[in-house]
Amino acid sequence: MKTPLPPVAAAFVLALGIATFLLSACGCDREAANPSSETTEDSGTTTTPAATDVDSNAGYNPAPMVEYVEVDMGPVLPPMKVPKDNPLTPEKIELGELLFFDTALSADNSMSCATCHDPELGWGNGEKIAEGASGVRGKRNVLSILNVGFYSKHLFWDGRVRTLEQQALVPVFESSEMGMTSEAELLGRLKENDDYQKRFAEAFGDGITAANVAKALASFQRTIYVKEIPYDRYLAGDKTAMSASAIRGSEIFRHRRVNCVACHPAPLFTDHLPYNIGIGMDQEEPDWGFHHTKGWAYWGKFRSPSLRGIDQTGPYMHDGSLATLEEVVEYYNKGGIEHEYTDAAMQNLNLSEQQKADLVTFLREGLREIRDDK
Ligand code: HEC
Ligand code: HEC
Known part of the structure; x- marks a missing residue:
């Protein structure tokens, strides 16, 4: 037998549904009209603020599960x-x-x-x-x-x-x-x-x-992926695979205080999870990101993208606001754009000019695709 929802929870779920419906009907968010996205299960997931791994069977995602x-x-x-x-x-x-x-x-x-x-x-x-x-x-x-x-x-x-x-x-x-x-x-x-x-x-x-x-x-x-990068070779023991600057950059990337690796772990340099790193948060109407399908706890969050081959894919970020990898590093160095929803990991990093340059070299050269023809 199914236990019915307690009235308070039911009202909350209903309110959530109505609020989302109204917001999506306001014209500021045309694509949010994803009919089955705000379900009962959804609100269960979204009320847990810090839960970012949303890949469960919880039903937050209207798309069918796949084997x-x-x-x-x-x-x-x-x-x-x-x-x-x-x-x-x-x-x-x-x-x-x-x-x-x-x-x-x-x-x-x-x-x-x-x-x-x-x-x-x-x-x-x-x-x-x-x-x-x-x-x-x-x-x-x-x-x-x-x-x-x-x-x-x-x-x-x-x-x-x-x-x-x-x-x-x-x-x-x-x-x-x-x-x-x-x-x-x-x-x-x-x-x-x-x-x-x-x-x-x-x-x-x-x-x-x-x-x-x-x-x-x-x-x-599925056949379009970056098969090999210099950093793979470096990690496998070939210390000549990267320049001295790229090696220093890789250490900064992994450094406990800088911690790019927390959200961009090798070998794909993505943890597949959504974060709000402040991009676009200074706009009058920021993009709601994962909120579209997952609810309020995901407001302004976007999937951490893979950085394998990142030198090829600029401009960067969901709004294309950062044109170069130099701008990306500068952005992280200043701690991103401040906003109440921005991830706590976004702090001023105080990197020196040399450290910033090394980090860029690592992204550009260390994660570059090694092609057969080169
Ligand atoms: C808290 C998680 C987190 C941390 C820490 C983090 N990133 Fe990211 N990164 C993201 C997310 C999420 C995005 C996409 C954000 C968006 O578009 O709104 C992103 C985007 C990027 C992009 C652009 C990718 C593209 O395809 O547009 C680069 C490059 C990047 N990060 C490099 C770094 C570097 C270098 C560091 C360390 C200084 C770092 N990241 C630290 C989560 C993180
Ligand atoms: C008019 C430009 C345009 C065309 C044409 C287009 N796309 Fe895209 N594609 C985009 C944009 C913009 C995004 C990102 C949209 C978003 O995330 O909301 C995207 C995202 C994607 C993604 C998601 C990638 C990821 O990392 O999650 C895939 C896969 C994709 N497109 C495949 C295709 C395929 C297959 C076709 C042809 C049937 C196609 N696209 C045609 C603009 C386009």
Whole structure:
């Protein structure tokens, strides 16, 4: 038998729901209209202020839970969690690559995923803000898809989606992005193409379906990651893999007082968790971040991004407000932007000019992708 909610708790949950509804209806937050995000379970999670690891079955996330298979990624990287119902195959990866670069996925044939996620620009678009992109319109920086297959808890800056499969069709049907108005329109277009007919049939038993488009795009994106960086070699014992300045920078990165490593631990340099480090907190209407799906305790928090290959993916932060790694280090050094919701870890670091330069060198050179062609 289920115990009914005590009336006070029930009223609280209801109030929370109404408050959130009203706020999201005010026009300042168009994308918050995620119907099932403010549920009973949600309020349970969000009333615990310091709880940041929100990856549980608590039901805060409207996206369905997924069963994963772990794929071994070699000695340095952690296993990649791949949904059980979408195992990686060469056929799907190749098909996903074709789809990723195909402008037929946009209503007027003007845009592919790669328009905003350009491999030449670190799989982002090099711009501060993506005009008219999903998320909070006109406020967010394009996330690079580098290393994206390793995020198995939260996708997007605000963690509103759990898997690449759930994410893949979001931009396709977003009116301000690729603008497809219906699944039928998308599938009709793909079905006209004999090569797609053949490839979908080879990759999946049931041919061209929307779910399979998502699965193929997800499979391709799981192959986009930074395989090796000088710091991997350094940690494995090759002391010549990094310059003296980058080595000093790595010590600052790990230093107890500076503690970048707390939120950006190797080898991916992300702990996958949301924090409010003050970015945008001086704006009149700051972006609410994880609050969109998880409630008030997550106000202004954003997922700690992976720093593997970070030299390629500027400008930085969810609002693209920091153009260079020098600006990022300067920002942390001054303790970020002060705000009552900003993480207590954000303190003035008092780094010398040399220390700041070393930290930048570590980020730029130590975490840089080592490519076969270089
Ligand atoms: C108009 C620009 C634009 C287009 C086109 C676009 N994206 Fe994005 N993408 C963005 C922006 C902006 C974000 C970050 C949004 C946010 O977090 O709210 C993003 C985020 C993502 C993420 C999340 C990455 C992470 O680390 O969590 C993935 C995955 C992604 N896009 C894949 C795709 C795929 C696949 C396509 C094509 C079907 C696509 N995008 C088309 C702009 C775009
Ligand atoms: C309390 C957790 C925390 C600590 C400590 C921390 N970071 Fe971050 N870092 C984050 C979060 C969260 C973001 C994204 C913030 C946003 O966009 O609002 C971020 C973003 C970044 C980015 C930009 C990534 C991108 O793709 O845009 C860089 C670079 C970075 N951090 C480097 C560092 C360095 C260097 C240090 C140490 C001086 C450090 N971080 C300390 C949590 C942290």
